[in-house]
Amino acid sequence: MAQVNAEGHWKATSHLMWIALAIWAFFSFVIHFFVNSLNEIVILGFPLGYYMAAQGSLIVFVVLLFWFARRQDSIDREFGVAEEE
Amino acid sequence: MATQSSAESGFLANLGKVYGIYTGGFLAFVIFIAILEQLGVPNRILGYLFVGFTILVYAIIGILSRTGQVSEYYVAGRKVPAFYNGMATGADWMSAASFVGMAGTLYALGYDGLAFVLGWTGGYVLVSVLLAPFLRKFGAYTVPDFLAARYGGNLARFLGVIVLISCSFTYVVAQIYGTGLIASRFLGLDFTIAVYAGLAGILVCSMLGGMRAVTWTQVAQYIVLIVAYLTPVVILATKNYGVPVPQLMYGQALQDITARESQMIESGLAAAGTLKPYITPFLTYDRLNFFALILCLMVGTASLPHILMRYFTTPSVRDARKSVAWSLFFIFLLYFTAPSYAAFAKLEVYTNVIGQSLDQLPQWISTYSNLGLVKIYGVTLQALSSGIAAVGAAIAAGAADVGSVAATLQSKGLTSELANWSALGDPVKAVVFDAVRANGAVTAQEIFNPAIHAAATAAGNTTNLLGLAGLSIDNDVIVLSTPEIAGLPYVIAGLVAAGGLAAALSTADGLLLAIANALSHDIYYKMVDTHAPTTRRLIVARVLLVIVAVIAAYTASTKPADILAMVSWAFSLAAAGLFPALVLGVWWKRANQWGAVVGIIAGFGICLYYLVGTRYFAVSFYETWSGLSGANEAAIAKFNELKAAWEGAAPEAKAAAWKAFDTHAQTVANWFGVRNISSALFGLPAGFIAMYVVSLLTKAPSKQMQDFIDEIRRPKGKELMEGGNLVTDVR
Numbered sequence: 001m002a003q004v005n006a007e008g009h010w011k012a013t014s015h016l017m018w019i020a021l022a023i024w025a026f027f028s029f030v031i032h033f034f035v036n037s038l039n040e041i042v043i044l045g046f047p048l049g050y051y052m053a054a055q056g057s058l059i060v061f062v063v064l065l066f067w068f069a070r071r072q073d074s075i076d077r078e079f080g081v082a083e084e085e
Numbered sequence: 086m087a088t089q090s091s092a093e094s095g096f097l098a099n100l101g102k103v104y105g106i107y108t109g110g111f112l113a114f115v116i117f118i119a120i121l122e123q124l125g126v127p128n129r130i131l132g133y134l135f136v137g138f139t140i141l142v143y144a145i146i147g148i149l150s151r152t153g154q155v156s157e158y159y160v161a162g163r164k165v166p167a168f169y170n171g172m173a174t175g176a177d178w179m180s181a182a183s184f185v186g187m188a189g190t191l192y193a194l195g196y197d198g199l200a201f202v203l204g205w206t207g208g209y210v211l212v213s214v215l216l217a218p219f220l221r222k223f224g225a226y227t228v229p230d231f232l233a234a235r236y237g238g239n240l241a242r243f244l245g246v247i248v249l250i251s252c253s254f255t256y257v258v259a260q261i262y263g264t265g266l267i268a269s270r271f272l273g274l275d276f277t278i279a280v281y282a283g284l285a286g287i288l289v290c291s292m293l294g295g296m297r298a299v300t301w302t303q304v305a306q307y308i309v310l311i312v313a314y315l316t317p318v319v320i321l322a323t324k325n326y327g328v329p330v331p332q333l334m335y336g337q338a339l340q341d342i343t344a345r346e347s348q349m350i351e352s353g354l355a356a357a358g359t360l361k362p363y364i365t366p367f368l369t370y371d372r373l374n375f376f377a378l379i380l381c382l383m384v385g386t387a388s389l390p391h392i393l394m395r396y397f398t399t400p401s402v403r404d405a406r407k408s409v410a411w412s413l414f415f416i417f418l419l420y421f422t423a424p425s426y427a428a429f430a431k432l433e434v435y436t437n438v439i440g441q442s443l444d445q446l447p448q449w450i451s452t453y454s455n456l457g458l459v460k461i462y463g464v465t466l467q468a469l470s471s472g473i474a475a476v477g478a479a480i481a482a483g484a485a486d487v488g489s490v491a492a493t494l495q496s497k498g499l500t501s502e503l504a505n506w507s508a509l510g511d512p513v514k515a516v517v518f519d520a521v522r523a524n525g526a527v528t529a530q531e532i533f534n535p536a537i538h539a540a541a542t543a544a545g546n547t548t549n550l551l552g553l554a555g556l557s558i559d560n561d562v563i564v565l566s567t568p569e570i571a572g573l574p575y576v577i578a579g580l581v582a583a584g585g586l587a588a589a590l591s592t593a594d595g596l597l598l599a600i601a602n603a604l605s606h607d608i609y610y611k612m613v614d615t616h617a618p619t620t621r622r623l624i625v626a627r628v629l630l631v632i633v634a635v636i637a638a639y640t641a642s643t644k645p646a647d648i649l650a651m652v653s654w655a656f657s658l659a660a661a662g663l664f665p666a667l668v669l670g671v672w673w674k675r676a677n678q679w680g681a682v683v684g685i686i687a688g689f690g691i692c693l694y695y696l697v698g699t700r701y702f703a704v705s706f707y708e709t710w711s712g713l714s715g716a717n718e719a720a721i722a723k724f725n726e727l728k729a730a731w732e733g734a735a736p737e738a739k740a741a742a743w744k745a746f747d748t749h750a751q752t753v754a755n756w757f758g759v760r761n762i763s764s765a766l767f768g769l770p771a772g773f774i775a776m777y778v779v780s781l782l783t784k785a786p787s788k789q790m791q792d793f794i795d796e797i798r799r800p801k802g803k804e805l806m807e808g809g810n811l812v813t814d815v816r
Contacts, residue, residue, distance in 0.1 A: 039366075042340075053199035055421050061207050083403060
């Protein structure tokens with residue numbers, strides 16, 4: 001059992017929070033600023049700018065959440081504040 | 086007791102098997118209906134079987150999940166595994182509007198409609214990263230419970246309840262309205278009866294078992310709705326492109342749409358100025374509004390109490406996080422399919438409807454024209470039928486020509502016939518009148534072609550071909566008509582109806598529970614009678630649930646246009662009212678009671694002011710804030726012109742002049758051009774700033790409160806609340 005280290009835990013948690021929010025902000029907003037340039041690229045008939053708003057960003061969100069759940073869990077374990085199974 | 090709990094642990098251990106059998110049973114049922122259809126059973130009976138059977142199953146689940154325990158009633162005993170809670174959240178989240186209307190929005194708005202797809206999915210990132218796990222650790226029954234504990238007292242709780250009710254009530258009315266609409270369209274039930282039938286379906290799932298019953302019916306409803314949503318479009322993709330993955334195959338359709346758009350402009354079927362190219366961004370919403378809408382919908386998602394409270398039901402904090410990921414996955418399955426519906430429908434309309442001879446429109450056009458949902462140059466079969474009836478009554482009462490119909494109906498006091506008659510355009514009136522005079526038994530179908538020809542000519546189209554401007558399609562038609570467009574048997578249409586109903590019922594259940602629990606737990610138990618025994622708490626909870634449900638159903642039965650339009654406000658209201666207090670409550674220890682109180686009032690207040698002001702008091706809102714308005718010079722000139730016209734109008738023309746004036750004022754009454762659906766763009770920062778400033782100006786939270794926050798931040802250890810009460814006093 002790891003030693004409880006509340007301060008370190010919160011620091012690592014906050015760090016992860018900012019990473020997750022940065023990815024979220026990029027795929028929610030930033031990438032769609034460039035929709036017109038991205039639309040020049042066409043894959044399987046999809047203009048890329050359209051595709052990112054219709055599917056691409058959504059897929060990123062789903063993967064991000066599963067990754068986040070795992071990552072946060074390992075932080076909790078590392079600092080000894082995870083729940084018992 | 087012992088047998089009940091062992092039966093229950095058996096249920097929880099075998100969830101996969103139970104819902105696997107259920108899904109298999111449902112598919113077998115669909116096949117059974119398909120066989121009945123082949124045997125010649127009429128569609129109407131099939132529709133009743135579909136809806137009746139699914140509601141019966143939900144009711145059985147609801148009754149089997151009845152409970153007499155407070156924690157089961159409010160949070161399903163905190164035993165719902167992450168995967169199943171994800172499905173339940175999916176059903177909770179996806180409303181009648183998502184199921185039936187979303188594809189239609191995308192059809193109408195093209196790229197700009199994707200703001201809804203993004204906004205209604207990305208918010209779950211905020212839920213998982215910022216809120217859900219911490220609220221789960223805290224162990225509350227309701228969202229206001231958390232506000233009360235964190236911000237020391239009932240004032241914050243009470244404000245939380247107000248925000249919760251204002252964003253949930255209009256929403257639940259819209260869901261019940263949705264059940265009425267679907268049941269009346271597919272089963273031919275009277276709308277009001279359909280609404281109350283929906284109410285019964287909702288109550289039987291939620292009243293006896295509270296959250297526990299709602300959870301397990303929502304899982305069942307999710308399965309029905311996702312099967313119903315995917316089936317028609319998968320078959321359509323297979324038929325047209327040979328690959329059963331519509332989400333990948335509609336890329337080709339996008340290309341074809343773009344090609345067809347320029348073709349239509351060349352051949353004069355569409356005017357270059359009015360056609361909005363499907364994949365071109367920022368034609369309906371400008372950049373500011375597009376991104377503002379995404380932000381407001383996302384933050385609103387993360388603040389809606391009926392969603393947050395679903396994560397109170399998982400066994401652990403870890404499961405709460407996993408559960409958000411599963412929720413988004415299950416929601417994603419529908420939302421990434423919706424654009425393919427829209428693209429296939431657009432291509433179908435552009436190739437097989439626009440440019441066709443007015444005499445040879447596809448069958449599905451007349452099916453939905455019968456329901457009044459598809460208009461050809463403003464003409465629908467539904468309006469023609471009621472027009473025929475009105476003329477029949479007028480002729481019977483002595484009307485001799487077209488001009489005297491209105492006066493005759495008026496003198497006989499036939500007001501509804503008069504309204505139906507007046508709704509027809511002038512060229513159509515003549516067609517209807519002549520046809521009825523020649524043959525009293527004429528049908529709408531028989532005069533449809535002459536009527537649309539007359540209307541098209543009046544609109545300046547003499548080519549006999551349907552132009553883009555002549556077609557108007559209700560948003561709901563896109564999903565509902567896909568089975569017919571794909572040439573599928575009625576069984577698939579019945580499946581879609583059952584899916585839409587599942588979506589409406591499951592969302593209504595979640596919302597009702599959120600409202601009723603806030604009233605019974607936060608208002609009654611926490612503020613009125615803090616010593617109420619368990620049995621009385623549960624009785625009060627159920628009585629309030631029924632009362633709220635009946636009020637909502639009654640409101641829905643009056644078809645309140647205003648309330649239905651207000652549904653989209655829910656996201657901004659929740660975002661501005663709750664998000665700052667919830668997020669800072671976890672992430673900023675210095676946030677205190679007065680900061681939260683002022684923050685909620687400021688955020689919610691500004692949001693509400695903007696919503697109501699721009700919608701209902703547009704003239705005075707514009708005049709107060711004209712300096713901030715995003716209106717251009719032409720719009721301002723028009724505003725002044727209409728104002729002068731209204732001021733100078735004769736008394737009898739005053740009302741009409743005001744209407745024109747007010748309608749235009751709504752387009753200029755804004756701050757920086759932001760639409761009122763995105764009003765949280767102002768409310769959200771106001772809430773954060775007010776909370777920050779006031780917290781710093783007042784006393785820091787106590788040492789106990791700081792420890793309490795540390796506790797919430799650590800998954801390990803017991804919940805801080807038990808049975809709806811704080812374990813230790815933190816004030």
